Every structure is written in C-alpha cells, then in structure tokens.
Amino acid sequence: MKYYTEPIQKSPRIPFLVEQLYAKAPEIEADRAVLLTEAYRANEDKPIIMKRALAFRHILENIPITIRERELVVGAATKAPRGCQVFPEYSFEWLESEFDTVATRTADPFYISEDTKRTLHEVYKYWKGKTTSELASFYMSPETHAAIEHNIFTPGNYFYNGIGHLTVQYEKVLKVGYAGIIAEAKEALDRLNPGDADYAVRGTFLRAVIISCGAACDYALRYAELADKQARECSEPIRKRELEVIAANCRRVPMHGATSFYEACQSFWFVQMLLQIESSGHSISPGRFDQYMYPYYKRDLDEGRLTREQAQELMDCVWVKLNDLNKVRDAASAEGFAGYSLFQNLIAGGQDKYGRDVTNDLSFMSITATEHVFLPQPSFSVRVWNGTPHEFLIRAAELTRTGIGFPAYYNDEVIIPALQNRGLSLEDAREYNIIGCVEPQKAGKTDGWHDAAFFNMCRPLELVFSNGEDNGAQVGVATGKLPEFDTFEKFYDAYKTQMNYFISLLVNADNAIDMAHAERCPLPFQSSMVDDCIGRGLSLQEGGAVYNFTGPQGFGIANMADALYAIRKLVYEEKKYTLCQFKAAMDANFGEELDGGYCRKLTEKAVAQLVAEGKHVNEEEIKRIFLSMRSNKASEAEKAEYRRLREDINALPKFGNDIDDVDTFARDIAYTYTKPLQQYKNPRGGTYQAGLYPVSANVPLGAQTGATPDGRLAYTPVADGVSPAAGRDVNGPTAGANSVSRLDHFIASNGTLYNMKFHPTALAGRSGLESFVALVRGYFDQKGSHVQFNVVSRETLRDAQANPEKYRSLVVRVAGYSALFTTLSRSLQDDIIARTEQKGF
Amino acid sequence: MQEMTLAGQTKTVGRDVTVGEVMEEIIRDRPYFRRSGGGVTLSGGEALCQPEFAVALLKSVKNMGINTAIETTGYASKEVIASYLPYLDTVLMDIKHTDGEKHKSFTGRDNAKILENARFIAESGARLVIRTPVIPTFNDTVDEIGAIASFAASLPGVRELHLLPYHRIGTDKYPGLGREYTLPDIRPPSDERMSELLYAVNRTGLKGQIGG
Structure with a gap:
C-alpha cells in the first residue's frame, strides 16, 4: 500500500466553523421530547417497537432543521450549535430536579430557557412510570438496591440513558443506502410465513425498520429543500453553488449509495447524527472511517474529480460536525464523564480481515484533520501492530506532541486474541475498532454494552474491615x-x-436494566444497521446482534494491589501491626485532616440544610462548620501512631515501579474482578467481560471511599484505569509501563486504560518522536493493550486553573477521551495535575 | 563513593554495585532498546578508569543483544582501550582542541595521546563519533572548531561530529563537592555562533549536529 504522508494545508473555512460552534454556551432544546410524547400518545395501541419507529418518524418529520453558515456537510440535531435534545423515555426526574442548577453547575453546564423548562415540565407528566429506569429499578433485587445506595458500584450510565456504545455498518449505508436496507427488510418480510409462531415479533420489527429507514431518507430530503431555498436566496455566487451541491447530495444520500467522497461524507454524517436522535446513548463510534471511506476517496482522486486538499477540507468538516452533537447528563454522571464528551471513537490504521496492514492516505489525513480542528471529538485512536508503518506512528507521535491527548494507541497483538477468546472469528477480530473510551468490538455485528457500570474495587475491602456493615x-x-x-x-x-x-x-443490576431497555426502548433504526437483526427479526435490545456482551468496569487496582501488599507485609510477614490497628488508623484517616474538597461539599450541604430551615448563616458560621468537619478528632498520641503506620505503608514497594513481587500481586488482584465476572450471562444471550478503566469516575467515586490500607486518604481520588496510583510511580516511564504490562490485559477484553503524561520536551525533535514511538512499541511488545498521553507541563495546567480565560482551548486527556481542561471540575483538574508527570526517557 | 552537599545536606551520591546488579536494571528496558535501537552508554566520570568492571559489564550487555556505547575522553593506554573495543558498538569521544598547548593549559593534559587514540579507535572499526564541547574563550572560533573537524574527517570511517554547547547545569555541583568553579563568568554560546560552527564542521564533509 502506498500512501501520502505529508500534512495538508488547512482551509480557512475550518477555523470559521469552529468559532461558530463555540460562540455560545450549549443549550437544552425540547423539540424532540415534545414530538416523541405526541407520537407515543397517538400510538398507545401499538406494540413498543412500532411505537418507537412511528415516534422516530414523527420527530424527523417535524424537528427544526438548520444549515449552519458556510458548512459543507449538513445536518444538526439542534437549532443552536452544540445544543442537546432530551430523552424522557429513559429518565427525566433528575433533569427536572436540576432545572435551576444545570446552567451553573461546575461540570458540563447547559443553558435552559424558562420556556423550555415549562415545556419539558408538561411533557414529563406523561412519562411518570413509563421510563426504562423505573422498570429497571423494579426488576432489581433488594440487595442490589442496597449495594448501589452504598456506592459499591454504579450502573448509572444505562440506568438513566440510552445504551449507544456501538459502531453500525456505515459502509452498508454508503454502498446501498437506506433504500437498499429497506429492500432487504422487505425481502425478509416476504419470506416470513404468517403461520410462523414468531410472525408477530419478526414482522412487526421488520415493518418498524422499514418505517425508520424511510424516515431517515425523508429527513435528508427536508435538508435538500432547505438548501435549495437558501441557494435561491443567496446572492453570493460561491456559497450559492455550494448550497446547490448540498441539496443534490441530500437528494441522493443516505437514501441511495454514495457516488463520490463528498456524498459519502454527507451520508456518514446523517447516519451518525440520526443515531443520536433516536436514542440518548453516547459512544456511538464512527470506527474505521479511513477504511470504509477509502474506496470513495480513491475513485474520486484517480478520476481527477477531487484533490487531496478538497478531501481534507471535507474530512475536517465532518470532524467539526462531530462536535456539534451534545448530551446533558445528571450532575453526578457529568462528573464521571466530564468534558461534554460524546466519546465518538474514530480509529485509523490496523489490519484487514486477512491480516494485512491497511494504513492508507485517509489514516494520515485523519491525523491531519485532528490537528486542523483541534477539538475533543472525534475521540481519535490508532491501531498498532508489528506491521504498522513507522512513518504512521511518527505522524501519530507528532499529534501526541501537540498536547491534544490524541491519539490513543491500541495494540492489535493483544486485542485480536482477546476478542477471539470471547468467541469472535479471527476475521472479525482483525477488523475490530474501539468504542467510546477503550472498548474493542467488531463493528456492525456487536451489541457490546461496553460501559455497563463502574465497580469500585476499594469498597469491598472496606467491608472486609467492617464485617460487611456500612453505616x-x-x-x-x-x-x-x-x-x-x-x-x-x-x-x-x-x-x-x-x-x-x-x-x-x-x-x-445490569441485567435488570438490559431487560428494561428491551421492553421499553428497542431501537429499530439502530438495529437496521447491525447484523443479524434483520435476519433474526429482532432488535439489538432483544438480542438481534451476532455478538452480545455486557462490559462493566472495575477500577482501583493500583490501590488494592498496594493495599493488600501492605497488609500482607506489615500484618502477616513482619507482624508489625494488627488488622485492628489498620482499621483504627483508617477510620481516623491516618491522623490527617479530611480532604478539603470533600469537606467543602459537606459544608455546602449542611449550610443549604440550615438555610432551608430558615436559619441565617454568616461567613463565620460557615467557616466553623468547615473546620469542624475537617479537623481530626483523634488524640495527638493516636494521630502520631496512625501517621507512623502510614509512613511504614509509604515506605513499602508500590505498583508502577517495575517490582515483580508487587506487580504479580496486582495481576492477581485484577483477577478478583475479571475472573468471576466472565461466568455470567446477559438477557441478550451474551456473556460478561470486564474492563479496567474508570472514565473520570475515579474522582467522584473516590469521594465516596474512606481511607484505604495503601495509605490513600479518605475521599481522595482512586487510581485511574490500570495506571499506578498518582505520584507513586517514581522510577520513570519504562518502569511504569513494565508494571502495567504485567497485568493480564487479555482477560480484561472490554479494555484497559493506561494514562501517561509528558512534558512537551520529552517529544522534542525527531529523536524525541523516535523514543516515544519506541516506548509505545516496547510497552505493546510486552502485551499492554492501550496507552494514551497528556503532553503538557504541570505549570501550564496550574496556570490554566488560575487563568482559565487564557486556556479555553487547552485540551487534556482525561481518561478514554480528551476534554477542554477549563470545563472540568476543580477536583478533576487537580487529579489530572497530580498524575505523575514523566520528565523524559 | 562520593559525598556532596545537596540543598544544604550532606548526601552520599552513587552506590557500589556488581555487574549482576547493574544487569538486572538494564534488562528491564530491553523491550524499549529493541524498538529504539538504543542501548547502554557508559558515561562519565571516565569509564576507561575502571577497566575490570566496565569491560565485564559491556561484555554482559553485548551478550544480551543490547547495543553498547561509551562516552570518553580517550585518555588511557592503548592496551586498556583495546580491552574495551570488542564489546563496543559506538565510541563517543571528546576532542576538545587540536592545539596541544591550549589543551594542556585548560585541561591539564596534553592532547597527543588523545589524538593518537582517536586514530587507533577509528582504525579498529568501531563506530566513532567525535564530540566537542563548545566553550567560549577556549574553542568557540570557526578556526578552532574547523581544525577539530578536519582532524576528525581524516580518521577512517568517522562521519559524525557533535557540537555540545557549553551549559551551566553543573555550576551548583562544584561548591557541593567543595571545589571551585573556575569558569564563573562564561555564558553559553549564542545560537548564531553555534550555527556558524556547525557550518564549519559540515564543510569538511562530516555530518555535524548541535547537541548529542
């Protein structure tokens, strides 16, 4: 394969589009919720899958459409840029209760007008008792409710929202259009025998698919008409011509197959956007864009109909559009997924189903597009294997060096066998892409439920110390x-x-939620683009996919490895302390003051309570409450004793320093989560597989975790992903990478996440890039699965905290994604700063 | 073992190690060496002063399939140097000046043996890279650097010369060791001067670079 590796000039259109996108704060819009509710009311007599299809059609026929100034690829889910629609069919009470705070909260605020509040308030009256979250809650066992209440794990993501987390068959829509998919569904319908026992289920599903796909085609035609109208009214000849082409594009795609690269971009975008109007799931990931778009690019280029610069501009436009989609989450989840991220993961490079490297022009141009647009979406990733061209990794390293936090690097040599071990065929495994943060799967065949829950591995250890009691x-x-x-x-x-x-x-918990989605929110449009839903006549939510998984994430491995190691050493080998002494010290936070941020929150709550009781609270009083919460009630002698224990703990070897003894222990600790999990089944006929990554939930969930035997103080963040605990990997980047590679990344087939952070100087010059690539390769040779990098100095981040206005565009890698640093909560910012910064090789 | 004053406190710097202990550290980074083509470089003090340990270590490293290099002043007997050469892929050798008098007055040693050894190493077939610290008032003129480059270019197989601009990172170490820093007023050479000198190197046909 020959490819063009050089960067391509940025069109002046791109900065304009970016500026337009970020001109205003994002806003909540009510149109979808209103239309959805109208449709449900009008179709109470129909089965749920039909109701969903008719609602989808009703929304697409009536939702306001807009073509933004100067854009080439059109289609917007909201009138205002970066706005969001809401999805009351999943849950709504949290938003209603946050109406007055959602605009001012620290993590991901959204503007909401009084008018919208009133409208949604009316809409919500219909939804009481009808949501997926209410049904899921009904299905859960009492013990499960207790465990969630006591913060052992949180299944919040799918409990409150749609599932998302998939990659559909974009290539199929590009090739045959929805007309082709409708034809396929009609054929399947023709083959059904009315005498079949499952005729009702399959027939209704197929009809729902036909209605949904038809609605998508008609929606594009609305854009064709709008573009025509604007072209007629446009006096500026160049834009007039652009609008005419846009109109022609929208007449052809996504109804029919694309005949050019431009049409393919437009078709892709309609698919991507419409998926996110149908349901509120995030991490709907474009996947291998460089692969399915390549034939259209190649043909246009060969036939002289397109220049590389034009192709680049179109790709850049798609990249901008991916940032036009947005999602409002409840306040707690917003902290766990901070940064307005939709986790639309797009991956370049890697192998085809025959095991050949398929890096191409578009792989390189994806890197260039990310440089040009420089925004948090798409979540850009690259696949790495032994056959990956060196120059591709050097270009990727150049992107890393900009500090944007992209790309994330994924290791084919781990992920392919790990997926085979989960039952994927070799050919399917070779074609994997990444969903959301770090979760691998085969596009168009999988319903992976990749982000099914966060499981805090520290909490069960707390319960060992308390004989299972909590509060x-x-x-x-x-x-x-x-x-x-x-x-x-x-x-x-x-x-x-x-x-x-x-x-x-x-x-x-997850199975209860799974059942609720199948019963209340099956998604016919999404299902039309995943095998083998049409063949089986079943929606994805009912088990229509070829591969079905549930992937909840465990986190806190580094803390638990260090903690259990400390107990084994100090209690059982050296017999220096008893477990009771550990417990006393942890209960007293090792004799230290409580975490300031945590106490600030407690104080805010207490003050709000007092104010609600009609009491006047002055500054003095607030200070007194804060200090009393913070101060340690233990006696000085006890404090000294607890601190001594913590010093002894701190002196022990820690995970992340290439110490075989501790690292082997960490591997075993991870098994306490990954192994038991894989014996369970989900209602879609699939199995459970563990991931080891926390998105950014290590901060808020750490705030629910007391002091741990590794010396971690109460309510401070837990270690992120499979990374060593913050500040404890002190032997340099290769030692840290060696430790992390000793975990079993194959069994954690829902993905592992390793964060490294560098000064930009570590990647300076060609030799810096070469060393960096060698580090990635060396880590991957030892069978690490994923690694990502923040390249920015601690000083820069501190300055950004102090002067956020100067750093609006500063992008940092949070977890499985990048976000604008200044939009993150203070505690998450602190956590990012605290992650060990490596000085160089 | 050396003691020095660091941030007002007396601290022992370095520790005694065996070849086996060093090897344990080295093999940890083998996956990265394999990918980068990098390896182990023995640097200063002067590794030629500890032939017994250094040669044994280099031999072990080579046996592990890892590349080896040494940073040296080249000031040692031919016999000592010859004992290292079979286990070295690259020799990074300082040539500070071609003028014997000036060399002696600044370093306290004559340079004849050094220049001779450079030729000896070059003829042995090891990859020899010449390195020249560029120190204002000592050797920062086009003539002086040009002379070093011409000499280097005359050595068989030598292709590269690295110009290392004088830096002041070590200034605090001297008082810490109770020694006088004899160049307190010297400032690093300017970027313009460095590019002039680089040009003088490249003119001899060598591939010059600034920094190591």
Whole structure:
C-alpha cells in the first residue's frame, strides 16, 4: 500500500466553523421530547417497537432543521450549535430536579430557557412510570438496591440513558443506502410465513425498520429543500453553488449509495447524527472511517474529480460536525464523564480481515484533520501492530506532541486474541475498532454494552474491615471479625467473598436494566444497521446482534494491589501491626485532616440544610462548620501512631515501579474482578467481560471511599484505569509501563486504560518522536493493550486553573477521551495535575 | 563513593554495585532498546578508569543483544582501550582542541595521546563519533572548531561530529563537592555562533549536529 504522508494545508473555512460552534454556551432544546410524547400518545395501541419507529418518524418529520453558515456537510440535531435534545423515555426526574442548577453547575453546564423548562415540565407528566429506569429499578433485587445506595458500584450510565456504545455498518449505508436496507427488510418480510409462531415479533420489527429507514431518507430530503431555498436566496455566487451541491447530495444520500467522497461524507454524517436522535446513548463510534471511506476517496482522486486538499477540507468538516452533537447528563454522571464528551471513537490504521496492514492516505489525513480542528471529538485512536508503518506512528507521535491527548494507541497483538477468546472469528477480530473510551468490538455485528457500570474495587475491602456493615446496615457478606483472619489467605479470601457477592449484584443490576431497555426502548433504526437483526427479526435490545456482551468496569487496582501488599507485609510477614490497628488508623484517616474538597461539599450541604430551615448563616458560621468537619478528632498520641503506620505503608514497594513481587500481586488482584465476572450471562444471550478503566469516575467515586490500607486518604481520588496510583510511580516511564504490562490485559477484553503524561520536551525533535514511538512499541511488545498521553507541563495546567480565560482551548486527556481542561471540575483538574508527570526517557 | 552537599545536606551520591546488579536494571528496558535501537552508554566520570568492571559489564550487555556505547575522553593506554573495543558498538569521544598547548593549559593534559587514540579507535572499526564541547574563550572560533573537524574527517570511517554547547547545569555541583568553579563568568554560546560552527564542521564533509 502506498500512501501520502505529508500534512495538508488547512482551509480557512475550518477555523470559521469552529468559532461558530463555540460562540455560545450549549443549550437544552425540547423539540424532540415534545414530538416523541405526541407520537407515543397517538400510538398507545401499538406494540413498543412500532411505537418507537412511528415516534422516530414523527420527530424527523417535524424537528427544526438548520444549515449552519458556510458548512459543507449538513445536518444538526439542534437549532443552536452544540445544543442537546432530551430523552424522557429513559429518565427525566433528575433533569427536572436540576432545572435551576444545570446552567451553573461546575461540570458540563447547559443553558435552559424558562420556556423550555415549562415545556419539558408538561411533557414529563406523561412519562411518570413509563421510563426504562423505573422498570429497571423494579426488576432489581433488594440487595442490589442496597449495594448501589452504598456506592459499591454504579450502573448509572444505562440506568438513566440510552445504551449507544456501538459502531453500525456505515459502509452498508454508503454502498446501498437506506433504500437498499429497506429492500432487504422487505425481502425478509416476504419470506416470513404468517403461520410462523414468531410472525408477530419478526414482522412487526421488520415493518418498524422499514418505517425508520424511510424516515431517515425523508429527513435528508427536508435538508435538500432547505438548501435549495437558501441557494435561491443567496446572492453570493460561491456559497450559492455550494448550497446547490448540498441539496443534490441530500437528494441522493443516505437514501441511495454514495457516488463520490463528498456524498459519502454527507451520508456518514446523517447516519451518525440520526443515531443520536433516536436514542440518548453516547459512544456511538464512527470506527474505521479511513477504511470504509477509502474506496470513495480513491475513485474520486484517480478520476481527477477531487484533490487531496478538497478531501481534507471535507474530512475536517465532518470532524467539526462531530462536535456539534451534545448530551446533558445528571450532575453526578457529568462528573464521571466530564468534558461534554460524546466519546465518538474514530480509529485509523490496523489490519484487514486477512491480516494485512491497511494504513492508507485517509489514516494520515485523519491525523491531519485532528490537528486542523483541534477539538475533543472525534475521540481519535490508532491501531498498532508489528506491521504498522513507522512513518504512521511518527505522524501519530507528532499529534501526541501537540498536547491534544490524541491519539490513543491500541495494540492489535493483544486485542485480536482477546476478542477471539470471547468467541469472535479471527476475521472479525482483525477488523475490530474501539468504542467510546477503550472498548474493542467488531463493528456492525456487536451489541457490546461496553460501559455497563463502574465497580469500585476499594469498597469491598472496606467491608472486609467492617464485617460487611456500612453505616449500620449489613450491605456485604458477614465475612468475620478481624482477629479471626489469622493468615493472609483467610483475609484475602474474605475480600474475594465480598467481591464475588457484589459482582453478582452488579450483574443483577445490569441485567435488570438490559431487560428494561428491551421492553421499553428497542431501537429499530439502530438495529437496521447491525447484523443479524434483520435476519433474526429482532432488535439489538432483544438480542438481534451476532455478538452480545455486557462490559462493566472495575477500577482501583493500583490501590488494592498496594493495599493488600501492605497488609500482607506489615500484618502477616513482619507482624508489625494488627488488622485492628489498620482499621483504627483508617477510620481516623491516618491522623490527617479530611480532604478539603470533600469537606467543602459537606459544608455546602449542611449550610443549604440550615438555610432551608430558615436559619441565617454568616461567613463565620460557615467557616466553623468547615473546620469542624475537617479537623481530626483523634488524640495527638493516636494521630502520631496512625501517621507512623502510614509512613511504614509509604515506605513499602508500590505498583508502577517495575517490582515483580508487587506487580504479580496486582495481576492477581485484577483477577478478583475479571475472573468471576466472565461466568455470567446477559438477557441478550451474551456473556460478561470486564474492563479496567474508570472514565473520570475515579474522582467522584473516590469521594465516596474512606481511607484505604495503601495509605490513600479518605475521599481522595482512586487510581485511574490500570495506571499506578498518582505520584507513586517514581522510577520513570519504562518502569511504569513494565508494571502495567504485567497485568493480564487479555482477560480484561472490554479494555484497559493506561494514562501517561509528558512534558512537551520529552517529544522534542525527531529523536524525541523516535523514543516515544519506541516506548509505545516496547510497552505493546510486552502485551499492554492501550496507552494514551497528556503532553503538557504541570505549570501550564496550574496556570490554566488560575487563568482559565487564557486556556479555553487547552485540551487534556482525561481518561478514554480528551476534554477542554477549563470545563472540568476543580477536583478533576487537580487529579489530572497530580498524575505523575514523566520528565523524559 | 562520593559525598556532596545537596540543598544544604550532606548526601552520599552513587552506590557500589556488581555487574549482576547493574544487569538486572538494564534488562528491564530491553523491550524499549529493541524498538529504539538504543542501548547502554557508559558515561562519565571516565569509564576507561575502571577497566575490570566496565569491560565485564559491556561484555554482559553485548551478550544480551543490547547495543553498547561509551562516552570518553580517550585518555588511557592503548592496551586498556583495546580491552574495551570488542564489546563496543559506538565510541563517543571528546576532542576538545587540536592545539596541544591550549589543551594542556585548560585541561591539564596534553592532547597527543588523545589524538593518537582517536586514530587507533577509528582504525579498529568501531563506530566513532567525535564530540566537542563548545566553550567560549577556549574553542568557540570557526578556526578552532574547523581544525577539530578536519582532524576528525581524516580518521577512517568517522562521519559524525557533535557540537555540545557549553551549559551551566553543573555550576551548583562544584561548591557541593567543595571545589571551585573556575569558569564563573562564561555564558553559553549564542545560537548564531553555534550555527556558524556547525557550518564549519559540515564543510569538511562530516555530518555535524548541535547537541548529542
């Protein structure tokens, strides 16, 4: 394969489009919710899948459409740029209760007009008792409710929202259009025998597919008419011509197959946007854009109908559009997914189904587009394997060096066998792409439920220390009183017992939610583009996909490895302390003051309570409350004793420093989550597979976790992903990478996440790039699965905290995604700064 | 073992190690060496002063399939140098001046042995890279650097010369070691001067570069 590797000039249109997009704060719009509710009311007599299709059609026939100034690829889900629609069929109470705070909250604020509030308030009256979250709640066992209430895990993502987290068959729409898919559904319908036992289910599903795909075609025609109208009214000849071409494009795609690269871009965009009007799921990932777009690019280029510069401009326009989509989440989730991110993961490079490298021009141009647009979407990734061209990785390293946090690097040599181990065929596994943060799957065949929950691995250990009690309630298993654990094995077994118990409840929660989505929100449009829904006559939510998984994430491995290592050493080997001494010290936060940010929040709550009771609270009083929450009530002698224990803990070897003993231990700790999980099944006929990454939930969920035996203070962040705990990997980047590679990345087939952070100077010059590429390659040779980089100095980040106005465009890598630094909450900003910054190689 | 004053406190710098202990550290980075083509470089003090340890270490490193290099002043007997050469892929050798008198007055040593050894190493077939610290008032003129480059270009197989601009990172170390820093007023050479000198190097046909 020959490819063009050089950067291409940026069109002046792109900065204009970006500026237009960010001119105003994002806003909540009510149109979709109103139209959806109208359609449900009008079709109460129909089965749910038909109701969904008719609602989708009603929305697309009536939702306001807009062509933004100077754009080449059109289609917007909201009137205002970066606005968001809402999805009351999943949940709505949280938004209603946050109407007055959503515009001013720290993480991802959204403007909402009084008018919209009133409209949504009316709409919400219909939805009481009809949402997926209410049904899911009904299906969960009482023990599961207790575990969620006590913050052992949170299935919030799919409990409150749509699923998303998939890659559809874009290539199919590009090739045959929705007309082709409708024809396929009609054929399937013709083959049905009215005497079949499942005729009702399959027939209705196929009719719903036909209606949904037809609605998508008609929606594009509305844009064709709007573009025509604007062209007629346009006096500027160049724009007039552009609008005429836009109109022609929208007449052809997505109804028919694309005949040019430009049409392919437009078709892609309609698919991408419409998926996010149908449901509120995020991480709907474009996947291997460089592969399915390539034939259209190649033909246009060969036939002289398109220059590279034009192709680049179109790609840049698509990149901008990916930032036009937005989503409002509840305040707590917004902290866990901070940065307005939709996690639309787009990946370049890698192999085809025959195992040949297929890096092409568009792979390189994807890097250039990310440089040109320089925004958080798409979440840009590259695939790396032994056959990856060196120059591709050097170009990727150049992008890394800009500090945007892209690309994330993925290792074919781990992911392909890991997926095969989960039952994918070799050919399918070779064609994997990444969903959302780090989750691999085969596009167009998978319903992966990749982000099914966050499981805090620290909480079960807390419950070992309390014999399963939490705040006076028996939440976990009564594993025994501390003095009964006379060997480390017994203690470790108690941890495993708690883990196994809560994993079973996690599964109970996810399966309850899964059932609720199948019953209340099957998605016929999405299902029309995933095999083998049409063949089986089943929506994705009912198990229509070829591959079905549920992937909840565990996090806190580094803390648990260091914690259990400390207990084994200090309690059982050196016999320097007892478990009871550990417990006393942890209960007293090792003799230290409580975390300031945490106390600030507690104080705010207490003050709000007092104010609500009609009391006047002055500055003095607030200060007194804060200080009393913060101060440590232990005696000075006790404090000294607890601090001594913490010093002894701190002196022990830690995960992340290439120390075999600790690293092997960490591998085993990860198994306490990954192994039990894989024996469970979901209602779609698939299996569970673990991921080891926290998105940005390590911060808010850390704030729900007391002090841990690794010396971590109460309510401070838990380690992110599979990365070492912040500030504890002190032996340089290669030692850190060696440690992380000792975990079993194959079994965590829903993805692992390793964050590294560099000064820009570490990548200076060609030799810096070469060393960087060698680091990625070296880590991958040792079977790490994923790595990503923040390239920015600590000083820069501190300055950005102090002077946010100067750093509006500063993009940092948060977890599986990048976000604008200044839009993140203060505590998440602090966490990013605290992650060890490597000085160089 | 050396003691020095760091941030007002006396601290022992370095520790005694065996070849086996060093090897344990080195093999940790083998995956990255394999990908970068990098490896192990013995640097200063002067690795030629510890032939027994250094040669044993280099031999072990080579046996692991890892590339080896040494940074040296080249001031040692031919026999000592010859004992290193079989286990070295690259020799990074300082040539500070071609003028014997000036060399002696600044470094305290004559340069005849150094120039001779440079030729000896070049003729042995090892990859030899010449490095020249550019120090204002000592060797920062086009003539002086040009003379070093011409000499380097006359050595068989030598292709590269690195110009290392004088820096002041070590200024604090001298008082810490109770030694006098004898160049307190010297400032690093300007970028313009460095490019002039680089041009003088490239003119001899060598591939010059600024920085190592």
